[in-house]
Each structure stands twice: as structure tokens, then as C-alpha cells.
Amino acid sequence: MPIYEYKCSSCGFTKDCIQKISDAPLVVCPECGKETFSKQLSAPGFQLKGSGWYATDFKGGTKTESKPQSDSPKKEEAA
Secondary structure: OEEEEEEEOOOOOEEEEEOOOOOOOOOOOOOOOOOOEEEOOOOOOEOOOOOOHHHHHHOOOOOOOOOOOOOOOOOOOOO
């Protein structure tokens, strides 16, 4: 879920809130109670939950290249 930074323009109170993207923005300041609480433009923040996303998707390493296959069969060497 995204983490949004909010700031009250009346009293200057700031707070980071974890909300769903579909949630309505907060407008009432929890400190002074006025409706001057708004989202701030800040660096994006999010939480990754669950196991395996790094190891399966973004782990570094060598990439395998696919080689074109020829139409002729390979010759096997006799021992």
C-alpha cells in the first residue's frame, strides 16, 4: 500500500499515512481539527509484502541467451 505524507496548512502538523489508492484523501487535521489537512508532493513510498518477489523477479545474475536452432541434426561422436 502507498504511504502518503500529509501536512496541515493551519498548524503545520505533518503525518505519514498508509492508505489504499482507492481511499479518499484525509482532510481533517488530527492535531487541530481544522479541514486544512492535505497530501504533500513527496518521494513515492510503498511497502512490499510477501516472500519471493526479490529472488524471483529482480535478483541479479547472468541472463541466458536463446540460441537459434539449426535444421540439421547434430552429429554424435562414437566413443
